[in-house]
Amino acid sequence: MDQPASIIDPAPSNDEMGRRIYELAARLYPICRSITGDGVRETLEILSETIPLERHEVATGTPAFDWTTPREWMIRSATVRNAAGEKVIDFDDHNLHVLNYSAPFRGTVRLDELKRHIHTLPEQPDLIPYRTSYYSENWGFCMAHNRLAELPEGDYQVEIDAEFKDGSLTYGEYLHRGETDREFLLSAHVCHPSLANDNCSGLAMLACLAASLKSRKTRYSYRFLFAPGTIGSLAWLSRNEDVTERIDHGLVVSCVGDGGGPTYKRSRRDNAFIDRAMAHVLSRCPKPATLLDFSPYGYDERQFCSPGFNLPVGLFQRSAFGTFPEYHTSADNLDFIRPEHLAESYRIVTEVIDIVEGDWTPVSLCQKGEPQLGRRGLYAALGGDRSTGLSAMSLLWVLNLADGRHSLLDMAERSGLGFKELAAAAELLRLHGLLADAR
Amino acid sequence: MDQPASIIDPAPSNDEMGRRIYELAARLYPICRSITGDGVRETLEILSETIPLERHEVATGTPAFDWTTPREWMIRSATVRNAAGEKVIDFDDHNLHVLNYSAPFRGTVRLDELKRHIHTLPEQPDLIPYRTSYYSENWGFCMAHNRLAELPEGDYQVEIDAEFKDGSLTYGEYLHRGETDREFLLSAHVCHPSLANDNCSGLAMLACLAASLKSRKTRYSYRFLFAPGTIGSLAWLSRNEDVTERIDHGLVVSCVGDGGGPTYKRSRRDNAFIDRAMAHVLSRCPKPATLLDFSPYGYDERQFCSPGFNLPVGLFQRSAFGTFPEYHTSADNLDFIRPEHLAESYRIVTEVIDIVEGDWTPVSLCQKGEPQLGRRGLYAALGGDRSTGLSAMSLLWVLNLADGRHSLLDMAERSGLGFKELAAAAELLRLHGLLADAR
Amino acid sequence: MDQPASIIDPAPSNDEMGRRIYELAARLYPICRSITGDGVRETLEILSETIPLERHEVATGTPAFDWTTPREWMIRSATVRNAAGEKVIDFDDHNLHVLNYSAPFRGTVRLDELKRHIHTLPEQPDLIPYRTSYYSENWGFCMAHNRLAELPEGDYQVEIDAEFKDGSLTYGEYLHRGETDREFLLSAHVCHPSLANDNCSGLAMLACLAASLKSRKTRYSYRFLFAPGTIGSLAWLSRNEDVTERIDHGLVVSCVGDGGGPTYKRSRRDNAFIDRAMAHVLSRCPKPATLLDFSPYGYDERQFCSPGFNLPVGLFQRSAFGTFPEYHTSADNLDFIRPEHLAESYRIVTEVIDIVEGDWTPVSLCQKGEPQLGRRGLYAALGGDRSTGLSAMSLLWVLNLADGRHSLLDMAERSGLGFKELAAAAELLRLHGLLADAR
The missing domain is CATH 3.40.630.10 (Zn peptidases)
Known part of the structure; x- marks a missing residue:
């Protein structure tokens, strides 16, 4: 109970x-x-x-x-600077800019070498993609494709101040x-x-x-x-x-x-x-x-x-x-x-x-025929009105399927009615002594 | 057999x-x-x-x-009369006019009180609804909504000559x-x-x-x-x-x-x-x-x-x-x-x-290969004609499924053929000694 | 193995x-x-x-x-000649012209009698139908309906030089x-x-x-x-x-x-x-x-x-x-x-x-969690790229269903992937020591 x-x-x-x-x-x-x-x-x-x-x-x-x-990854900063020393990529602007779990790197590379380490989305050229390299050591950046296209030939200073260390x-x-x-x-x-x-x-x-x-x-x-x-x-x-x-x-x-x-x-x-x-x-x-x-x-x-x-x-x-x-x-x-x-x-x-x-599995205490709901005030008293049937459907379904082999979710699936409505109906019937718990 | x-x-x-x-x-x-x-x-x-x-x-x-x-319900007459004494509702006109299993009532009521006991169908205003009140004692009438609308204010004499009595x-x-x-x-x-x-x-x-x-x-x-x-x-x-x-x-x-x-x-x-x-x-x-x-x-x-x-x-x-x-x-x-x-x-x-x-469950007495229907006159003798196949389908289905695990209704469901046709085919095959009853 | x-x-x-x-x-x-x-x-x-x-x-x-x-059927020739002795049907022209397994026949018949032995396709009037009479002895011909329609009234000489004999x-x-x-x-x-x-x-x-x-x-x-x-x-x-x-x-x-x-x-x-x-x-x-x-x-x-x-x-x-x-x-x-x-x-x-x-039934040797495919070079190393998922799907499906209760065909049916692709994936995983045969 x-x-x-x-x-x-x-x-x-x-x-x-x-x-x-x-x-x-x-x-x-x-x-x-x-x-x-x-x-x-x-x-x-x-x-x-x-x-x-x-x-x-x-x-x-x-x-x-x-x-x-794996080792812990620590990332402090990551930038790419052009020949003029201006940052053209900066982790501080958006943390997606760095390849997640990127290896540390510091050096000057030419544009074509840099491009091999930059991920973009040519079909969504204004967005920065999210990329990771957890289980294969790489350094890299992600950036908007349009921004990459603007970079002139030349040397770029790359600095990824990251660290892998034993930790947890x-x-x-x-x-x-x-x-x-x-x-x-x-x-x-x-x-x-x-x-x-x-x-x-x-x-x-x-x-x-x-x-x-x-x-x-x-x-x-x-x-x-x-x-x-x-x-x-x-x-x-x-x-x-x-x-x-x-x-x-x-x-x-x-x-x-x-x-x-x-x-x-x-x-x-x-x-x-x-x-x-x-x-x-x-x-x-x-x-x-x-x-x-x-x-x-x-x-x-x-x-x-x-x-x-x-x-x-x-x-x-x-x-x-x-x-x-x-x-x-x-x-x-x-x-x-x-x-x-x-x-x-x-x-x-x-x-x-x-x-x-x-969810629970109700057992009707009145399985032979329907119980008389009207006498308990559970049913529209006036018969013949075609509108009354629907409101009582949840009560009728619960009683009909309360043979100890149907849980409320089973009943919801079979009846097409909502679980909430059936649960409320079952609770009402239980309060009226018409249902017990199958357990 | x-x-x-x-x-x-x-x-x-x-x-x-x-x-x-x-x-x-x-x-x-x-x-x-x-x-x-x-x-x-x-x-x-x-x-x-x-x-x-x-x-x-x-x-x-x-x-x-x-x-x-419940008690027996007897209904002898039920009328509503207007101030002039004219019947405006009369059970004798149509037995739907009285609320089925209505309690007896005799008295004079004003129109608004009367309306609380009258059932109509506003969306089908010319029809009398069918209403009952079996398990809750009420008196009442049913009538066409248009007729109700015509009733003037005033007093109405109600007389429902009904009776509940112990009986059966x-x-x-x-x-x-x-x-x-x-x-x-x-x-x-x-x-x-x-x-x-x-x-x-x-x-x-x-x-x-x-x-x-x-x-x-x-x-x-x-x-x-x-x-x-x-x-x-x-x-x-x-x-x-x-x-x-x-x-x-x-x-x-x-x-x-x-x-x-x-x-x-x-x-x-x-x-x-x-x-x-x-x-x-x-x-x-x-x-x-x-x-x-x-x-x-x-x-x-x-x-x-x-x-x-x-x-x-x-x-x-x-x-x-x-x-x-x-x-x-x-x-x-x-x-x-x-x-x-x-x-x-x-x-x-x-x-x-x-x-x-x-419905019965035939068992073929010739389960290995098809029996030779042609020799028994059960099959169109002339092969190659694409029209002959269909007429023999019921015989072929019955023989094929007559393994003792398919009743004729099972066969109808699987073959898509009619039960009648399959039953006739099975009967014909039984008469030719090709089927026995699985029982 | x-x-x-x-x-x-x-x-x-x-x-x-x-x-x-x-x-x-x-x-x-x-x-x-x-x-x-x-x-x-x-x-x-x-x-x-x-x-x-x-x-x-x-x-x-x-x-x-x-x-x-049945007896062996030998057919040497089959012709129908008109009154002028001209062949109007000839087995030598097309072997469909003779009713397959036709009985031998030699004689002169009037057109209406001949027609009872000729099969045509009125709805496909230029085609010769294929007809047989294996289990009921008949003689007959098949021809184009249009050709039959051209035959004038009169006598026709029929000669079907066929033979039934004991043989095999x-x-x-x-x-x-x-x-x-x-x-x-x-x-x-x-x-x-x-x-x-x-x-x-x-x-x-x-x-x-x-x-x-x-x-x-x-x-x-x-x-x-x-x-x-x-x-x-x-x-x-x-x-x-x-x-x-x-x-x-x-x-x-x-x-x-x-x-x-x-x-x-x-x-x-x-x-x-x-x-x-x-x-x-x-x-x-x-x-x-x-x-x-x-x-x-x-x-x-x-x-x-x-x-x-x-x-x-x-x-x-x-x-x-x-x-x-x-x-x-x-x-x-x-x-x-x-x-x-x-x-x-x-x-x-x-x-x-x-x-x-x-078809075979692989059993994963690493059923708790996925095995690390990347470490074995079996998986695109670079995460986050939405395109990489698909190519690895066959490996993932095989591993996921390799519980010893799914054969490769079962896996194909459940995954919607092709048997060939799954078989190749299973072979690759087997070579890497990740799968054994359930047998």
């Missing part, structure tokens, strides 16, 4: 929540993150103002399955403890520099979600992970294999601040509870949602869904990665994300959590 | 059958039925002229699962005994007053169907139930729980006289034999049919498909309830139903019965 | 192969074949120049399940032995006279395929069967019931030289490996392919898929039989088939064989 308490509309208002998430994302935006180094630490520190994050440091050289924790890889973790130790994992990558949607948006949204859960008594425990892409999730997995056995649901969250989508990529299991709950919530969104089958390309769901783990973890986004022109460019800035989109993304994930928390 | 006899075309002709059903429906139309009372008894008496109905009386106050048999609820039952005690349930609600399609049409069609089965030797037993909606089927179920275990197929039948549809709502089991047989017959109707998934709103399939019974009972209609403008109004009259539509509905149900009766 | 060798592009070039098949078909075209007799023997002799065919003779009267091997039915067989005795059956009917597509094309294509397999080391053994339709495959089946238990895959091949289709009719099992492999190859053809469900009408798949055998044998064609106007007429001549279409048909079947040979 100990049903979870009925669904609580999470305070504060959606508008206010969108603003909070946006402001937090805006604070994270300027920081130059990479897979290791102080950018991640600074980011986690800011997030710690919202939730009591536990920070983990994994020493350089620590194995993580097939991988090894950093990730942050927060566990909201629920009634049980079964877990819902929410993960966002923390390694991208100044890209607002990818993934300041996801970091900020999860932090605000975690904060709002603090005041909520939940059935599940909710684990929030803020880790660098790939190597960060691998490090976490390798140190938490026992935890993975407790994960019943999971979402990787990225690019949740733009106006596209929503998009959900199913877990490798294809029809896990999280996949069904997401499909249900998205089916009722005002904007038509895109449901994608699992594929092993994307974010850290690649690791969570590797065959040795095969966790029920999907990927939630607004626009799918790689599909919007701002993706991995300097146009993914604070103008590209909006509070109202962040609020809507937050609402969607919150509704999924409501389903995860609120 | 004791296959059921080959399918007999039920005499009389379809045209004649349509006329018979219409005439019977027309006799039932004027009677003022309700869930209890003499209207039902009079209806059953008329049906008894066609089939030897057994009449059951269930005493007021008898429990039926969560329900209780009445239902009728007829069992056609077949070779086995496995049953096919056919049920029509008997509680609606002057509504021709809903359900004089269903009552008349089932009575004529029952009559025609009398001369047919069947494998199944056929149980016909004419009971008031909801409480009637609940009463029957509560008194016949043992019978429900013998029900292999069932149909609730209502609104079978209009020109819409045909419509079939699947049983809660979704893919019961009756659902598959109905889908097969409807797939071959001249008019495109509508197949609806089960939902727990409608007629007495709600009770038969409640989780404690979960019987394989679907709902057969022409236009689906609630979807046609005449539904539950005075426009559902004898002009709205037509003999040809009743005949077509009858044909559909009869074909379903033919499948239920005629 | 003994994977099959990587897929070898079969020499010679596709263009050259198309020409070879066409030339062989052209040599077979003029011969007057029937279900028995020297036409079949002459055909097999020509095919023997390409592959070492084993010729089998089944004596007249030998039973084959429900059938009996002939079929040819060739077995390419692979590493195992599990078999892939490829069958083409050898009984049609001068019809180029139906089935000189199939005979020639299978012979050339068999020849090219000679130089290929295969896992499966490949059995090629050239037998008369129906009675030929029945004779083979009745003499090779033990072989049928070793058949894991099979294709009946006919009408593979026209420009329609491609068309594949699934085996009776509906989702056998051959059905899936065919569907995969056809899904990637430049022309949209047609996939048909099994039906028990067509070619010898009727016998192979009879319930007592239920072999995984489908039918591969370009245009489906009976769907093109040239079908079973004199227009199915050497102009109707083209080398390029034959080459494309050959390519399709070869790709299916590549899948049958090349």
Whole structure:
């Protein structure tokens, strides 16, 4: 009989929540993150103002399955100067200008040699691309193609004041403890520099979600992970294999601040509870949602869904990665994300959590024939009116499927009605002594 | 080897059958039925002229699962008179004028008070609606909205000469005994007053169907139930729980006289034999049919498909309830139903019965390679002609699938051919010693 | 670790192969074949120049399940002469002119009697139809409808110099032995006279395929069967019931030289490996392919898929039989088939064989998280570039699904990538020690 308490509309208002998430994302935006180094630490520190994050440091050289924790990267400055000594590229102007995880370099090179180290987007000639070189040592810059075209022949002084050193890889973790130790994992990558949607948006949204859960008594425990892409999730997995056995649901969250989508990529299991709950919530969104089958390309769901783990973890986004022109460019800035989109993304994930928390399997205590709803004031008393049927549909569906083999989500899928409405109907019927819990 | 006899075309002709059903429906139309009372008894008496109905009386106050048999309702007259003493509403004009199961009332009321007891259809202002108040005591009238609008302010004399009394609820039952005690349930609600399609049409069609089965030797037993909606089927179920275990197929039948549809709502089991047989017959109707998934709103399939019974009972209609403008109004009259539509509905149900009766699982006695049909005169002798293939398809399909794991209905579903054609092919092959019965 | 060798592009070039098949078909075209007799023997002799065919003779009267091997049919000449002694029909002009397996006849008949023995195509009045009368003794001719219309009233001298005699039915067989005795059956009917597509094309294509397999080391053994339709495959089946238990895959091949289709009719099992492999190859053809469900009408798949055998044998064609106007007429001549279409048909079947040979079930040796592909040079080193993802997709899919429960074909079906690409990726990963064989 100990049903979870009925669904609580999470305070504060959606508008206010969108603003909070946006402001937090805006604070994270300027920081130059990479897979290791102080950018991640600074980011986690800011997030710690919202939730009591536990920070983990994994020493350089620590194995993580097939991988090894890389050295820390420190970047102090990076410039290219022309013959006149004028800066033509400057990391201080935009942290995308330096190839992320670039090796240090100091020297004078001719333009054609320099060009071999400069990445541009000829089809988006005013944007700076985002490029990385984590696992192969290179030095390099990124810049707008139009700016590169303006550079005259000649010698250029290059100075990348960067350093690789033994240190550690950093990730942050927060566990909201629920009634049980079964877990819902929410993960966002923390390694991208100044890209607002990818993934300041996801970091900020999860932090605000975690904060709002603090005041909520939940059935599940909710684990929030803020880790660098790939190597960060691998490090976490390798140190938490026992935890993975407790994960019943999971979402990787990225690019949740733009106006596209929503998009959900199913877990490798294809029809896990999280996949069904997401499909249900998205089916009722005002904007038509895109449901994608699992594929092993994307974010850290690649690791969570590797065959040795095969966790029920999907990927939630607004626009799918790689599909919007701002993706991995300097146009993914604070103008590209909006509070109202962040609020809507937050609402969607919150509704999924409501389903995860609120699903149960009712058993009707009156399975032979319908119970007489009218006598209990649960049914429009006046028969024959063709309008009355609809309002009672949720009650009728719950009663009809309350054979102990259908959870509320099953009922939502079969009836086409909303989970919320059915949950409210089931609660009402339970209060009237017509339903019990199948457990 | 004791296959059921080959399918007999039920005499009389379809045209004649349509006329018979219409005439019977027309006799039932004027009677003022309700869930209890003499209207039902009079209806059953008329049906008894066609089939030897057994009449059951269930005493007021008898429990039926969560329900209780209500008191009998007697209605003698119901009028509203204006200040001049002229009748402005008169039950004698149309039995829809009185709120069905209305409490008695006598008194003088002002127009605004009267209006609170009058039901109209503002969007269909010339029609009288059908309204009931079974389980909440009210007095009231129904009338055309335009007529209500004409009533001047002033006092009105209301007199509803009705009575509730302890008595009984009445239902009728007829069992056609077949070779086995496995049953096919056919049920029509008997509680609606002057509504021709809903359900004089269903009552008349089932009575004529029952009559025609009398001369047919069947494998199944056929149980016909004419009971008031909801409480009637609940009463029957509560008194016949043992019978429900013998029900292999069932149909609730209502609104079978209009020109819409045909419509079939699947049983809660979704893919019961009756659902598959109905889908097969409807797939071959001249008019495109509508197949609806089960939902727990409608007629007495709600009770038969409640989780404690979960019987394989679907709902057969022409236009689906609630979807046609005449539904539950005075426009559902004898002009709205037509003999040809009743005949077509009858044909559909009869074909379903033919499948239920005629399905069997042939086993080929020559499973390695095809048998030589030509030598037995079963195949067009002249090869190479591209037209000959089609006519032999039913023989070839039956032989190919006669592995003991496919019944004729399975074969029809896989081949896309008609059940009738395959049944004839199987019979021919059996006569030639090429098939045996898998049983 | 003994994977099959990587897929070898079969020499010679596709263009050259198309020409070879066409030339062989052209040599077979003029011969007057029937279900028995020297036409079949002459055909097999020509095919023997390409592959070492084993010729089998089944004596007249030998039973084959429900059938009996018929007498041999010998046809020397067949003419109809008008009153002036001029030949108005002459078998020497076109072997379709005689009803195939016609009884001998000599006599003078009036035009109306003659017409009862003449088959025409009134809707294709310039074409000679192909007609047979194998299992019912008849004499007859086939001719263009327009030519028949020109014949004046009067007497006609008919002379069909044919003979039925005890002898044998002939079929040819060739077995390419692979590493195992599990078999892939490829069958083409050898009984049609001068019809180029139906089935000189199939005979020639299978012979050339068999020849090219000679130089290929295969896992499966490949059995090629050239037998008369129906009675030929029945004779083979009745003499090779033990072989049928070793058949894991099979294709009946006919009408593979026209420009329609491609068309594949699934085996009776509906989702056998051959059905899936065919569907995969056809899904990637430049022309949209047609996939048909099994039906028990067509070619010898009727016998192979009879319930007592239920072999995984489908039918591969370009245009489906009976769907093109040239079908079973004199227009199915050497102009109707083209080398390029034959080459494309050959390519399709070869790709299916590549899948049958090349499918295996990899098991990742690094299932927890992804292995680090970059360190092994298997991955574009430079991250962030949105173009790099696609090229690595096949590696990622193979690794992700290499849980020992997915073969390469399973992976192709789930990923939407091509089998070839995935097989190459798996081979690369195996070479890098990342995959083992699940066996």
